[in-house]
Amino acid sequence: MNDSIASTRSQTGSWEWLTETGGTLTLVERLRFAPAIGRTFGRFAMDRTRLAFRVSPRHSYGAVDLWPIAPDSAFAERSEEEARELQSTAVLHHGYRTWVFGAALARLDDAPLDPELFHAGALVHDVGLEHIEPGQCFTRRSAEAAQTAAEHAGLERDRTIALMDGIAMHISPELRFEQSALGFYLQAGAMADLTGIRAWELPGDLRARANQAFPREDVHRVLSRCWHAEAKAVPGGRAHFADVWGGFSRIVRWLPPRL
Numbered sequence: 219m220n221d222s223i224a225s226t227r228s229q230t231g232s233w234e235w236l237t238e239t240g241g242t243l244t245l246v247e248r249l250r251f252a253p254a255i256g257r258t259f260g261r262f263a264m265d266r267t268r269l270a271f272r273v274s275p276r277h278s279y280g281a282v283d284l285w286p287i288a289p290d291s292a293f294a295e296r297s298e299e300e301a302r303e304l305q306s307t308a309v310l311h312h313g314y315r316t317w318v319f320g321a322a323l324a325r326l327d328d329a330p331l332d333p334e335l336f337h338a339g340a341l342v343h344d345v346g347l348e349h350i351e352p353g354q355c356f357t358r359r360s361a362e363a364a365q366t367a368a369e370h371a372g373l374e375r376d377r378t379i380a381l382m383d384g385i386a387m388h389i390s391p392e393l394r395f396e397q398s399a400l401g402f403y404l405q406a407g408a409m410a411d412l413t414g415i416r417a418w419e420l421p422g423d424l425r426a427r428a429n430q431a432f433p434r435e436d437v438h439r440v441l442s443r444c445w446h447a448e449a450k451a452v453p454g455g456r457a458h459f460a461d462v463w464g465g466f467s468r469i470v471r472w473l474p475p476r477l
């Protein structure tokens with residue numbers, strides 16, 4: 219189905235890497251990612267402390283300034299349809315909050331981000347997690363959902379590839395902005411929502427509005443269970459790596475942030 223789409227990159231975590239490997243890391247790649255786990259624990263402890271003590275961010279923006287505008291396009295509409303059809307309410311709402319939080323963090327960083335691609339990417343980035351397939355990283359199925367919406371709406375080829383790369387890369391440890399702007403802010407938005415990393419930088423009224431517009435349901439229990447199932451289904455994959463060495467599903471389940 220996707221053989222016609224070739225990524226411009228073959229770096230670990232990219233769409234091309236996914237299609238070549240199914241998402242399995244080599245020993246060298248695992249060793250390269252290992253230090254990132256320790257740094258992420260450090261970031262988690264620091265940011266959760268800031269959140270608990272209500273440390274004020276170094277800006278004066280509020281929800282009115284940072285709430286993203288939903289794109290008005292055939293592609294945005296199709297992406298929302300895919301997201302609603304393929305996900306439970308809890309995961310769908312996590313996708314919307316990832317969109318809000320990721321877009322807000324990009325604004326705070328003054329980082330350029332394609333708003334239409336980011337909206338679509340956020341909504342479908344976890345589609346694959348609720349449709350586990352042994353031996354295949356879930357981000358491949360999420361990227362394929364984005365591709366289906368893109369092809370249906372006639373999205374440009376280079377933007378389709380950027381979107382698929384971003385979704386494929388969003389679970390790579392310590393992804394850098396230069397590798398994929400989309401992937402970087404998908405990861406930032408999702409991590410703010412599930413673990414609280416960088417959440418203290420988001421205004422309290424923005425977090426409250428996101429929770430009200432897109433209720434959290436039992437997202438921590440649902441996504442923890444899905445992530446653990448994915449880790450077992452793809453041994454050697456990035457989800458397995460994050461679960462075994464980073465305890466990701468247990469952190470999501472037992473230490474949810476109060477946003």
Ligand SMILES: [Fe+2]
Nearest residue numbers: 312343344408
């Ligand atoms: Fe996510």
